[in-house]
Structures are given as structure tokens and as C-alpha cells.
Amino acid sequence: MSGEGAPTLTIDGSELRVVIVAASWHERIMNGLIDGATRALREAGVGTVDLVRIPGSFELPLAALHAAASADAVVALGTVIRGGTPHFEYVCQAATQGLTDVTLRTGVPVGFGLLTCDTEEQALDRAGLPGSVEDKGAEAAKAAVATAVTLRGLQDRAASGANRGGIRGTTEQNATGFRAAPPA
Secondary structure, three states, rough: OOOOOOOOOOOOOOEEEEEEEEEEEHHHHHHHHHHHHHHHHHOOOOOEEOOOOOOOHHHHHHHHHHHOOOEEEEEEEEEEEOOOOOOHHHHOOOOHHHHHHHHHHHHHEEEEEEEEEHHHHHHHHHHHOOOOOEHHHHHHHHHHHHHHHHHHHHHHHHOOOOHHHHHHHOOEOOOOOEEEEEOO
16 A cells, blocks of 8 residues: 555544554564554554564464454554575465455455565565654554445445445445445
């Protein structure tokens, strides 16, 4: 969600419970990611935020799966920095696929805040620390909350029977709710 074209979201997360699951490797970087995520959740008005620390990024999917059982959204934060062995690829692929699986199996959004960087400098640039170019912790938190709010709107809409029996009009769902799409 960074860079040119990144969305500007107005989010009301006051009715949400969000769990941050955060790896422990690369403490300085992780502290920046956690601070950014926590700040973004506070700005979105999220009612309940819990932080769960785990050993490493490989453990993110399992922790996210358990967190999803009692949360409206999960923010997964970790840092993997390339070394001289294939370990980087294994951990990154397993964590990424695992987090995707958690989202699809549970229906609970998981904000993807896993930094997969070639160097520590790249990770520091994305950690939301003073002097950082990006704040991936905040971006992951905003994505998780915006998706949770959108899903609630879709569930409410389905429960009310909106658009049953075919498409009757065009609407656009966003983090602030449904609104009519502009005429074609």
C-alpha cells in the first residue's frame, strides 16, 4: 500500500478487536513495526488491541490462526533478511502462504506486515522509524481494519437481503461503508 497510488482510507474500527502477532527477530525493526501498527489502530479508533509476541516469522501463520479465533482482524508483523542460504526463501514462502491460508480459511483479514528484505537497511527504511521512508506496520494495520470493516458491511448487506435476485444497481463498498457508484 505504499508509494504512488496508495489509498487514503478513513476507517472507523471502534467496534473491532484486533490482535497484532509480531515476531521477535530484529528487535529495533520490530519495535518500529509494532509502534506503527499500534498507532494506526489507535487512529482508526479500534476498541481492543492485543499484542502477541512469537519467536520468528515462520511462526506467524500459526499464531495468526489462533488469534483469528477471537479477533475481527489480525496484523502479522515480522522481518526476514536474506542471508547466504536458501533459508530466506523457505521462511518467506511458508509465512506468506500460511498467512494467506489463515485469511481464506477463517474469513478473518490478516494485515501483511512481513518485511522480506535483502539488507537490514531496506528493513529499517520500511520499519516506520525516524528517518524511514515507509511504515509497513501502519500500512498492514490499516489494511486489516479496512478489510474487516468492509467485510462487516458485506455481511450486513447480505443479512438485509440487499441485491437478492440479481444485480439491481451498482454500489461501491469501501472502508466507510456502501455508497452509490457514479452513473455510467
